[in-house]
Amino acid sequence: MKAVVQRRYGSAVLGELDVPVPGKGEVLLEVRSAGVDMGTWHLFAGRPYLVRAVGLRGPGTPVPGRDVAGVVTALGPGVTEFAVGDEVFGTCGSGAFAEYTVARVSRLARKPGNVSFAEAAAVPISGGTALQGLRGVQPGQRVLVLGAGGGVGSYGVQIAKALGAHVTGVCSTGKVGLVRSLGADEVVDYTVADYTGTYDVVLDCGGGRSLATLRRAATPKGRIVMVGAETGGKLTGGVERTLVALALNLFVSQKYVPLLATERADVFEELRVLIEAGRVKPPVEREFPLSEGVAAIEHVHSRRSLGKVVVTV
Ligand SMILES: NC(=O)c1ccc[n+]([C@@H]2O[C@H](COP(=O)([O-])OP(=O)(O)OC[C@H]3O[C@@H](n4cnc5c(N)ncnc54)[C@H](OP(=O)(O)O)[C@@H]3O)[C@@H](O)[C@H]2O)c1
Numbered sequence: 001m002k003a004v005v006q007r008r009y010g011s012a013v014l015g016e017l018d019v020p021v022p023g024k025g026e027v028l029l030e031v032r033s034a035g036v037d038m039g040t041w042h043l044f045a046g047r048p049y050l051v052r053a054v055g056l057r058g059p060g061t062p063v064p065g066r067d068v069a070g071v072v073t074a075l076g077p078g079v080t081e082f083a084v085g086d087e088v089f090g091t092c093g094s095g096a097f098a099e100y101t102v103a104r105v106s107r108l109a110r111k112p113g114n115v116s117f118a119e120a121a122a123v124p125i126s127g128g129t130a131l132q133g134l135r136g137v138q139p140g141q142r143v144l145v146l147g148a149g150g151g152v153g154s155y156g157v158q159i160a161k162a163l164g165a166h167v168t169g170v171c172s173t174g175k176v177g178l179v180r181s182l183g184a185d186e187v188v189d190y191t192v193a194d195y196t197g198t199y200d201v202v203l204d205c206g207g208g209r210s211l212a213t214l215r216r217a218a219t220p221k222g223r224i225v226m227v228g229a230e231t232g233g234k235l236t237g238g239v240e241r242t243l244v245a246l247a248l249n250l251f252v253s254q255k256y257v258p259l260l261a262t263e264r265a266d267v268f269e270e271l272r273v274l275i276e277a278g279r280v281k282p283p284v285e286r287e288f289p290l291s292e293g294v295a296a297i298e299h300v301h302s303r304r305s306l307g308k309v310v311v312t313v
Contacts, residue, residue, distance in 0.1 A: 003063050003098030004293035004311075009046030012064065012097075014291050020094045020102045022076030029088065029103055032117035033287070034096030034311045035067025037125050037151045038206070038228065041301040044294075048237030063095020064293065065311065066263070068103060069111055069120035079105055087111040089120040089272075091263040096121075097293040097311055109268035112275040119282035122308035126151035127271045127280065129261035130159050133203050133225040139164025144199040144217055147206035148184065149175025151300075152227055154283045154307040156203045157182040162279040170195055170207075178283065178306045198222065206230045208238065211245055211256070218254045226258045283307030 001019050006012035022028045044064050046052045054060045069089040072082045082088060082105060090108035092101040111120045129152045137143060143160040147153040148169030160167045161183045169184035172191055179187045188195045198219045208231035214224045226245060231238035245256035274280040285306040288296035296311050 001099035002290060003095065004065075004290065006044065006059050006062050006064055008058050009052070010044070012044070012294050014293075017063070017098065019100045022074055022079075022102045024077045025079065025106065026076040026093075026102045026104050027072045027079055027082055027088075027108070028074035028076075029068060029070035029092065029101050030073045031068055031070040031096055031098060031101055031313045033069045033121035033313065034065040034293075035069075035121040035124065035126070036065070036296045036300050036309045036311060037067065038230065038300060039125060040064055040066070041297050042237070044297050045301075048233055049235050050237060050239065061093070061095050063098050063101070064297065065096030065098075066091045067121050067124045068092045068096040068101055069117040070101070073100070076102075081105045082108065087117075089123060090265065090268050091124050097290060099313055106265055107263050107268075109265050109272050112272045114276055114278075115282060118287050118310045118312055119284055121310045122151075122282040122284050123155075123271055123275070124263065124268055125261070126308060127155040127159075127282070128263060128267045129227060129259065130155035130203070131267060131270060132261045133227055133259050134159050134163060134201065136223075137163045137165050137201055141165045141200040142197070143167050143201045143203065144195060145169045145184070145203045145205065146209065147171065147204070147227075148179045148182075148187070149306055150206050151305075151308050152205040153203070154178065154182055155280065156205060157184045158280045159274070160201075160203075162274060165201075168195060168199070172303075174304070175306055182283065201225065203227060204229070208241075211241065211248065214256075215252060215254055220253045222254045224254060224256045226256060284310055286310075287312045
């Protein structure tokens, strides 16, 4: 099969690999589209260096990409949840930038019937992270989404609206139109204005703002969900910021909540329901062909991407 093959961190070429074989509890998928997010770049580039712990001499998986949408073409031993021909989306283990991949059934759900494969591939990690980060949001609460024009943030705006919150999205100038189109009640272009007021929930998705800045944005009992900072630390990527936040929880009235989102079928199923109900729409800015998989990753890393980017096989 054709695949984007990565033998060392930071570079990859289109090559040929054997079609993977599904193991117990796995299915073989014919990949139609693969999603790209900042995590794809981190694993591709091996940055921060902390991620190299999963494959010290080179990338642990030679094919980039975890988000996938495709068609089940073979079942591994013991699989009863899906049948050959089913259209699914979720995350995969053997890399999605390829004609075929294997995925655990515990990380797959049926593809929403009202979106394309490209749109479905744009959902799992970013949508699932936003959904888990916004658990507990009540109708009428005020939610601030930082990085609202990115992958997680664009779902954050839509899911917070679906939960009945009043949503303020914060982004750079080029992303204001997108964030408005996602349904945010207020959009703040942080290059020309600051967000004012306080929020019950702050969803911090990129931008590396200081902990003090985040705290000022929250009500006295507010929750600050730390999704990812992109503070650029080469070694740890700013993990120490999270550790300081956890220590601060002992002394401040607000609560910093570091998020480690999980990839699970039930989360993807919840997203499928929201999408089919028209409450959430995958915001795909651009589709790249498989031969330009690396360019797709670099596009997300460049900060120019709007919402989501996918690779279509
Ligand atoms: N905790 C978890 O389980 C989990 C799961 C998924 C992702 N993440 C993390 O969450 C963050 C957002 O991921 P994503 O896929 O949504 O990324 P994304 O699509 O690149 O969006 C993040 C937004 O943050 C801003 N940004 C990007 N790079 C930046 C940089 N170097 N410095 C300052 N601001 C930057 C950009 O907004 P503006 O142009 O408007 O500034 C961008 O639109 C990442 O750090 C990712 O690693 C964490």
